[in-house]
Amino acid sequence: MTRERWIINIEKLMMKNIVIVLFLLLGLGGCYYDVEEDIYPTTECSTEDMSYQTDIFPIINDNCLGCHDAASNFGGITIEGYDLLKNFVDNGQLVGVIKHESGFSPMPKNTTKLLDCEVEKIEAWIVNGAPNN
Ligand code: HEC
Incomplete structure:
Protein backbone atom coordinates (compact mmCIF):
# COMPACT_ATOMS: atom_id res chain seq x y z
CA MET A 1 0.00 0.00 0.00
CA THR A 2 1.43 3.34 -1.00
CA ARG A 3 1.51 6.08 1.54
CA GLU A 4 -1.06 8.05 -0.47
CA ARG A 5 -3.51 5.18 -0.64
CA TRP A 6 -3.13 4.68 3.08
CA ILE A 7 -4.05 8.29 3.72
CA ILE A 8 -7.09 8.04 1.45
CA ASN A 9 -8.23 4.98 3.35
CA ILE A 10 -7.88 6.79 6.66
CA GLU A 11 -9.87 9.69 5.24
CA LYS A 12 -12.65 7.39 4.08
CA LEU A 13 -12.76 5.78 7.49
CA MET A 14 -13.01 9.17 9.19
CA MET A 15 -15.80 10.26 6.85
CA LYS A 16 -17.75 7.14 7.71
CA ASN A 17 -17.30 7.77 11.40
CA ILE A 18 -18.29 11.40 11.08
CA VAL A 19 -21.49 10.32 9.37
CA ILE A 20 -22.16 7.84 12.18
CA VAL A 21 -21.39 10.45 14.83
CA LEU A 22 -23.72 12.91 13.11
CA PHE A 23 -26.51 10.35 13.03
CA LEU A 24 -25.96 9.62 16.70
CA LEU A 25 -26.09 13.30 17.57
CA LEU A 26 -29.27 13.80 15.56
CA GLY A 27 -30.75 10.73 17.16
CA LEU A 28 -29.91 11.94 20.63
CA GLY A 29 -31.22 15.37 19.75
CA GLY A 30 -34.46 13.76 18.71
CA CYS A 31 -34.71 11.96 22.02
CA TYR A 32 -33.76 15.05 23.92
CA TYR A 33 -36.67 16.99 22.47
CA ASP A 34 -39.15 14.18 23.06
CA VAL A 35 -39.70 15.41 26.58
CA GLU A 36 -43.11 14.57 27.97
CA GLU A 37 -44.22 18.18 28.38
CA ASP A 38 -43.86 18.88 24.67
CA ILE A 39 -45.86 15.84 23.58
CA TYR A 40 -48.52 16.01 26.26
CA PRO A 41 -48.73 19.63 27.35
CA THR A 42 -49.33 19.60 31.07
CA THR A 43 -52.51 21.57 31.39
CA GLU A 44 -52.91 22.10 35.07
CA CYS A 45 -55.96 20.40 36.53
CA SER A 46 -57.04 22.35 39.56
CA THR A 47 -59.12 20.27 41.95
CA GLU A 48 -58.92 22.48 45.00
CA ASP A 49 -62.03 23.87 46.67
CA MET A 50 -64.40 22.58 44.03
CA SER A 51 -67.69 24.42 43.88
C1 HEC B 1 -77.17 10.30 25.27
C2 HEC B 1 -77.91 10.31 26.49
C3 HEC B 1 -77.17 10.24 27.80
C4 HEC B 1 -76.15 11.04 28.23
C5 HEC B 1 -75.44 12.16 27.47
C6 HEC B 1 -75.88 10.65 29.59
N1 HEC B 1 -76.69 9.63 29.95
FE1 HEC B 1 -76.78 8.73 31.78
N2 HEC B 1 -78.13 7.42 31.10
C7 HEC B 1 -78.72 7.43 29.84
C8 HEC B 1 -79.60 6.29 29.72
C9 HEC B 1 -80.44 5.94 28.49
C10 HEC B 1 -79.55 5.60 30.96
C11 HEC B 1 -80.27 4.30 31.33
C12 HEC B 1 -79.27 3.15 31.43
C13 HEC B 1 -78.65 2.82 30.12
O1 HEC B 1 -79.35 2.82 29.09
O2 HEC B 1 -77.44 2.61 30.07
C14 HEC B 1 -78.63 6.35 31.79
C15 HEC B 1 -78.31 5.99 33.08
C16 HEC B 1 -77.58 6.77 33.95
C17 HEC B 1 -77.38 6.48 35.35
C18 HEC B 1 -77.84 5.24 36.06
C19 HEC B 1 -76.67 4.26 35.84
C20 HEC B 1 -76.89 2.85 36.17
O3 HEC B 1 -75.85 2.12 36.20
O4 HEC B 1 -78.02 2.45 36.37
C21 HEC B 1 -76.63 7.50 35.86
C22 HEC B 1 -76.16 7.68 37.31
C23 HEC B 1 -76.34 8.39 34.76
N3 HEC B 1 -76.93 7.94 33.62
C24 HEC B 1 -75.55 9.52 34.89
C25 HEC B 1 -75.09 10.24 33.79
C26 HEC B 1 -74.07 11.26 33.89
C27 HEC B 1 -73.38 11.69 35.18
C28 HEC B 1 -73.88 11.73 32.63
C29 HEC B 1 -72.88 12.75 32.18
C30 HEC B 1 -71.50 12.54 32.54
C31 HEC B 1 -74.79 11.02 31.75
N4 HEC B 1 -75.49 10.11 32.49
C32 HEC B 1 -74.92 11.24 30.39
C33 HEC B 1 -78.49 8.35 28.86
C34 HEC B 1 -77.51 9.34 28.89
Missing part, protein backbone atom coordinates in the same frame (compact mmCIF):
# COMPACT_ATOMS: atom_id res chain seq x y z
CA TYR A 52 -70.94 22.87 42.68
CA GLN A 53 -71.94 26.05 40.89
CA THR A 54 -68.71 27.00 39.16
CA ASP A 55 -66.93 23.67 38.69
CA ILE A 56 -69.33 20.74 38.81
CA PHE A 57 -72.55 22.06 37.33
CA PRO A 58 -70.90 23.13 34.03
CA ILE A 59 -69.50 19.60 33.51
CA ILE A 60 -72.87 17.98 34.23
CA ASN A 61 -74.67 20.57 32.14
CA ASP A 62 -72.42 20.08 29.12
CA ASN A 63 -72.25 16.30 29.24
CA CYS A 64 -75.27 14.91 31.01
CA LEU A 65 -78.31 17.15 31.15
CA GLY A 66 -79.09 16.66 27.47
CA CYS A 67 -80.39 13.27 28.58
CA HIS A 68 -80.88 13.71 32.30
CA ASP A 69 -82.65 17.02 32.77
CA ALA A 70 -86.17 16.82 34.14
CA ALA A 71 -87.70 16.98 30.67
CA SER A 72 -85.59 14.18 29.15
CA ASN A 73 -85.21 11.96 32.22
CA PHE A 74 -83.49 9.21 30.17
CA GLY A 75 -83.45 5.90 31.95
CA GLY A 76 -85.64 7.48 34.62
CA ILE A 77 -82.60 9.44 35.83
CA THR A 78 -82.77 13.18 36.48
CA ILE A 79 -79.68 14.90 37.83
CA GLU A 80 -80.74 18.48 37.20
CA GLY A 81 -80.13 20.61 40.26
CA TYR A 82 -78.02 19.96 43.32
CA ASP A 83 -80.49 17.85 45.33
CA LEU A 84 -81.16 15.32 42.58
CA LEU A 85 -77.49 15.05 41.65
CA LYS A 86 -76.62 14.57 45.33
CA ASN A 87 -78.73 11.39 45.42
CA PHE A 88 -76.39 9.87 42.83
CA VAL A 89 -73.36 11.05 44.74
CA ASP A 90 -74.65 9.33 47.86
CA ASN A 91 -75.51 6.03 46.19
CA GLY A 92 -72.12 5.95 44.44
CA GLN A 93 -73.58 5.89 40.94
CA LEU A 94 -72.19 9.23 39.82
CA VAL A 95 -68.59 8.14 40.32
CA GLY A 96 -69.34 4.64 39.04
CA VAL A 97 -70.77 5.81 35.73
CA ILE A 98 -68.22 8.53 34.94
CA LYS A 99 -65.28 6.23 35.77
CA HIS A 100 -66.82 3.43 33.72
CA GLU A 101 -66.58 1.10 36.70
CA SER A 102 -67.95 -2.38 36.24
CA GLY A 103 -71.53 -2.75 37.37
CA PHE A 104 -72.42 0.74 36.16
CA SER A 105 -73.73 1.92 32.84
CA PRO A 106 -70.84 3.98 31.38
CA MET A 107 -71.68 7.68 31.04
CA PRO A 108 -71.97 9.90 29.13
CA LYS A 109 -73.79 7.27 27.12
CA ASN A 110 -72.55 6.32 23.64
CA THR A 111 -69.75 8.86 23.59
CA THR A 112 -66.25 9.38 24.94
CA LYS A 113 -65.49 9.40 28.62
CA LEU A 114 -65.28 12.72 30.42
CA LEU A 115 -61.79 14.25 30.43
CA ASP A 116 -59.56 12.96 33.22
CA CYS A 117 -59.53 16.43 34.70
CA GLU A 118 -63.33 16.56 34.75
CA VAL A 119 -63.49 13.20 36.52
CA GLU A 120 -60.83 14.39 39.00
CA LYS A 121 -62.80 17.56 39.72
CA ILE A 122 -65.99 15.64 40.42
CA GLU A 123 -64.16 13.16 42.64
CA ALA A 124 -62.42 15.96 44.57
CA TRP A 125 -65.76 17.68 45.10
CA ILE A 126 -67.26 14.43 46.44
CA VAL A 127 -64.26 13.83 48.73
CA ASN A 128 -64.90 17.30 50.16
CA GLY A 129 -68.43 16.19 51.02
CA ALA A 130 -70.09 17.31 47.75
CA PRO A 131 -70.99 20.75 49.14
CA ASN A 132 -73.81 22.82 47.64
CA ASN A 133 -71.56 25.81 47.13
